[in-house]
Amino acid sequence: MTTKPLLTMRNICKGFPGVKALSDVDFTLRAGEIHSLLGENGAGKSTLIKVLTGVEKLDSGQIELNGQEIRTKSPKHSQELGISTVYQEVNLCANLSVAENIFIGREPKKNGMIDWKAINTRTKNLLKKLNINIDVTQTLGNYSVAIQQMVAIARALDVEAKVLILDEPTSSLDTAECEKLFGVMKQLRNEGMGIIFVTHFLDQVYAVSDRITILRNGELVGEFLAEKLPKIELIGKMIGKDYDTLSKTIKSSQNDKEAEKEIFLRADKASSIGNIKEFSLDIKKSEVLGLAGLLGSGRSETARVMFGADKVSSGEIVIKGEKVVLRNPLDAIKEGIAYCPEDRKTDAILGNLSIRENIIVALQAKYGLFKFIGRKEQEEIADRYIKLLDIKTPGREQLIKNLSGGNQQKVILARWLATNPDLLILDEPTRGIDIGTKAEIQKLVVKFADEGMAVVFISSEMDEMLRCCSRMAVFSEKEKLGELEGDEISEQEIMKMIAGGK
Amino acid sequence: MINGILKKNFSIIVTIMLFLVLFIAGALTYKGFLNAQVFLNLFVDNAYLIIVAVGMTFVLISGGIDISVGSVVAFVCMFSADLLQKGWNPVVVMLLSLVIGTFGGYIMGYMIHYYGVQPFIATLAGQFLYRGICYVISTESISITDPTYSFIANYQIKLAPKMYVSISVIIALAMVLVTTIVLKYTKFGRNVYAIGGNEQSAGLMGLPVARIKIGVYALSGFCAALGGIVFSFYTLSGYGLQNIGLEMDAIASAVIGGTLLTGGVGTVIGSMFGVLIQGIIQTIIIFQGNLSSWWTKVAVAALLCLFVVLQRVIEARGQQVKQDKAVKAETVISK
Numbered sequence: 001m002t003t004k005p006l007l008t009m010r011n012i013c014k015g016f017p018g019v020k021a022l023s024d025v026d027f028t029l030r031a032g033e034i035h036s037l038l039g040e041n042g043a044g045k046s047t048l049i050k051v052l053t054g055v056e057k058l059d060s061g062q063i064e065l066n067g068q069e070i071r072t073k074s075p076k077h078s079q080e081l082g083i084s085t086v087y088q089e090v091n092l093c094a095n096l097s098v099a100e101n102i103f104i105g106r107e108p109k110k111n112g113m114i115d116w117k118a119i120n121t122r123t124k125n126l127l128k129k130l131n132i133n134i135d136v137t138q139t140l141g142n143y144s145v146a147i148q149q150m151v152a153i154a155r156a157l158d159v160e161a162k163v164l165i166l167d168e169p170t171s172s173l174d175t176a177e178c179e180k181l182f183g184v185m186k187q188l189r190n191e192g193m194g195i196i197f198v199t200h201f202l203d204q205v206y207a208v209s210d211r212i213t214i215l216r217n218g219e220l221v222g223e224f225l226a227e228k229l230p231k232i233e234l235i236g237k238m239i240g241k242d243y244d245t246l247s248k249t250i251k252s253s254q255n256d257k258e259a260e261k262e263i264f265l266r267a268d269k270a271s272s273i274g275n276i277k278e279f280s281l282d283i284k285k286s287e288v289l290g291l292a293g294l295l296g297s298g299r300s301e302t303a304r305v306m307f308g309a310d311k312v313s314s315g316e317i318v319i320k321g322e323k324v325v326l327r328n329p330l331d332a333i334k335e336g337i338a339y340c341p342e343d344r345k346t347d348a349i350l351g352n353l354s355i356r357e358n359i360i361v362a363l364q365a366k367y368g369l370f371k372f373i374g375r376k377e378q379e380e381i382a383d384r385y386i387k388l389l390d391i392k393t394p395g396r397e398q399l400i401k402n403l404s405g406g407n408q409q410k411v412i413l414a415r416w417l418a419t420n421p422d423l424l425i426l427d428e429p430t431r432g433i434d435i436g437t438k439a440e441i442q443k444l445v446v447k448f449a450d451e452g453m454a455v456v457f458i459s460s461e462m463d464e465m466l467r468c469c470s471r472m473a474v475f476s477e478k479e480k481l482g483e484l485e486g487d488e489i490s491e492q493e494i495m496k497m498i499a500g501g502k
Numbered sequence: 503m504i505n506g507i508l509k510k511n512f513s514i515i516v517t518i519m520l521f522l523v524l525f526i527a528g529a530l531t532y533k534g535f536l537n538a539q540v541f542l543n544l545f546v547d548n549a550y551l552i553i554v555a556v557g558m559t560f561v562l563i564s565g566g567i568d569i570s571v572g573s574v575v576a577f578v579c580m581f582s583a584d585l586l587q588k589g590w591n592p593v594v595v596m597l598l599s600l601v602i603g604t605f606g607g608y609i610m611g612y613m614i615h616y617y618g619v620q621p622f623i624a625t626l627a628g629q630f631l632y633r634g635i636c637y638v639i640s641t642e643s644i645s646i647t648d649p650t651y652s653f654i655a656n657y658q659i660k661l662a663p664k665m666y667v668s669i670s671v672i673i674a675l676a677m678v679l680v681t682t683i684v685l686k687y688t689k690f691g692r693n694v695y696a697i698g699g700n701e702q703s704a705g706l707m708g709l710p711v712a713r714i715k716i717g718v719y720a721l722s723g724f725c726a727a728l729g730g731i732v733f734s735f736y737t738l739s740g741y742g743l744q745n746i747g748l749e750m751d752a753i754a755s756a757v758i759g760g761t762l763l764t765g766g767v768g769t770v771i772g773s774m775f776g777v778l779i780q781g782i783i784q785t786i787i788i789f790q791g792n793l794s795s796w797w798t799k800v801a802v803a804a805l806l807c808l809f810v811v812l813q814r815v816i817e818a819r820g821q822q823v824k825q826d827k828a829v830k831a832e833t834v835i836s837k
Binding site: 055074075076079080085087090091092093094095096100104105107113114116155 | 683686687688689692693695696698699700702703704705706707708709710766767
């Protein structure tokens with residue numbers, strides 16, 4: 001490992017309207033190293049990459065490549081400078097052939113015409129180096145995501161890159177494919193390339209990284225040598241401590257009467273290919289069950305399986321003692337399950353409809369189209385929940401998009417409460433909302449459980465989970481690792497479990 | 503290998519087969535159908551539509567749509583007829599038509615790319631504008647008496663005794679040939695496919711998205727103007743009501759020829775056969791003699807449904823295969 005800096009970023013600042021995405025972040029990449037960039041969702045990893053590759057303009061700060069100051073203007077410009085990027089989602093054109101995807105934009109020519117023969121043979125050789133033997137004239141879309149990812153890397157390599165950025169390249173790869181990728185990464189490192197590796201799979205970080213840089217909330221936590229940073233410390237640094245002023249524990253009083261709680265839903269060796277490995281889980285009435293784990297660990301996927309949003313590929317789901325097949329969310333709603341999805345903006349809010357309409361929509365779906373809920377009843381329901389959840393709005397006919405994030409979230413909560421669910425699944429219900437409303441929502445969650453509802457709670461904020469949940473299932477790498485109950489639940493225990501892996 | 507070629511060009515092969523089937527059916531049913539000139543007339547009568555469809559194909563492959571082309575054709579006829587009547591030089595008129603068409607397309611492309619206007623809306627504005635100007639020039643039909651136009655219109659290129667094509671056909675075939683090469687062998691052509699496949703990816707791969715997108719609409723404007731010139735050879739007049747709905751014929755031709763409205767897939771040759779299929783249906787209806795020519799539209803409607811469903815089926819099958827592969831891979835590894 002050399003120590004000569006290949007790329008240095010100093011005091012990088014970048015703000016978006018209303019958010020400071022990066023403040024004074026430093027990052028150094030040396031030639032011949034694999035450098036992992038880590039952080040939870042919203043930590044600023046993606047923004048840092050985007051600033052570096054010229055997708056976003058930086059507000060202030062310096063970037064030096066090989067000792068020369070650069071300012072990347074566009075992805076094309078950064079490519080020309082020798083910074084190549086492979087994104088999480090394969091950013092290639094599925095309608096073009098494999099070979100063309102590698103060469104488009106810099107096609108070899110003969111007599112002014114594109115030389116297809118050269119493109120195809122050169123691609124074949126390039127892929128051979130990566131141990132991939134496929135028909136390069138076939139359209140890319142015919143191949144698996146893993147192959148597509150490799151093609152993306154091959155494209156990046158052919159640009160004669162000095163710096164290779166891999167932005168979550170493994171999220172769609174299986175173990176064997178990852179191994180292959182890591183082999184390629186190490187080979188490239190040994191050839192002197194600097195590789196920036198963004199991922200949220202910690203095992204993979206330790207499998208290939210020389211160095212680790214951690215970001216949190218747009219700020220630099222620090223740069224560490226991989227071998228000198230134990231996993232548990234790493235997780236601590238990623239999650240951090242949330243110094244809010246909330247009361248420490250509002251956990252359900254039900255903790256005491258640990259007496260037999262009725263099981264509402266049982267997942268028996270259920271799995272969903274590509275989403276979550278086989279797991280068993282009991283969800284009981286009158287308790288808040290937390291699904292803990294880092295982003296992408298399988299916690300949301302588990303929730304989606306229980307809501308019928310993802311298909312169960314093996315095992316079974318039993319509700320109230322009866323085996324059920326949830327083909328779609330409507331089936332789940334009819335079984336008394338409600339799900340507040342993770343991404344409020346895209347998956348939940350109907351921006352141009354009023355609060356009343358937003359609340360009523362799930363209930364109407366449950367009733368079916370032919371049992372129309374009268375206007376008066378709608379208004380009553382809306383008013384009841386506006387009062388119950390203390391939604392701050394001039395009136396029930398206000399458009400939901402005009403509300404603050406926290407109040408929008410309450411409307412979504414009301415939507416599901418109106419269906420009178422037996423099981424309420426909340427995926428990141430407090431993300432991006434102010435602390436006061438957060439506390440309110442947390443209290444409501446516990447209150448619902450006290451009233452007999454089964455609640456599943458998912459959050460990236462450890463403190464919040466610790467406060468609300470009386471039982472926790474811990475996930476990592478799309479697998480359920482185990483459960484913690486009552487006094488066993490602590491940040492230390494959860495981290496140990498995640499760090500311990502399988 | 504042959505299998506691969508078949509698979510990749512499946513939908514264009516279907517189009518050509520359909521054309522042949524219709525042709526053979528016509529030949530077997532009607533006396534005099536199997537005449538070389540009947541076949542050549544398909545080109546003679548539809549040269550302008552082939553040219554317009556060429557431009558449309560580029561736009562559709564790039565993932566856009568251009569519904570201004572019918573109005574452009576009418577406008578060019580009207581505009582040329584008016585200027586020729588006033589004694590302008592015919593070559594200047596033709597060049598001016600092409601420049602205006604291209605520039606109009608450029609403006610629409612600019613709006614679409616830089617202001618994020620929906621292609622449908624931007625070109626709808628263009629459609630209204632060109633159509634409006636037609637009526638501003640004159641609400642009446644203006645005939646073209648210019649000797650150069652008349653000469654080109656009436657010139658017959660003899661291929662054999664009693665077999666001829668017009669100059670327009672040569673222009674149309676030249677356009678098809680040149681644009682086919684452009685699509686397959688130039689950066690511009692390949693970038694059009696890339697943008698149609700995934701515009702965001704194309705940008706991240708460093709392709710000049712803005713230039714290509716605007717260029718595609720400019721090209722479509724150029725083709726529409728050229729189509730207009732050819733159409734004015736065909737009718738030797740300009741009239742504001744001409745070619746209403748021509749853009750839809752062009753889109754239909756492209757779709758029948760295997761172009762995906764979602765972008766990224768399509769060929770100019772396919773679109774040409776799309777035009778010819780519409781032409782041959784019309785010819786059959788004329789030979790039948792007792793059917794209204796509007797039956798053409800009914801037949802085209804049926805074909806469109808057929809082709810769109812066919813494309814969906816092919817797509818769905820492709821996805822299924824991919825999923826099966828993925829599942830297989832997963833099970834192999836879990837063992």
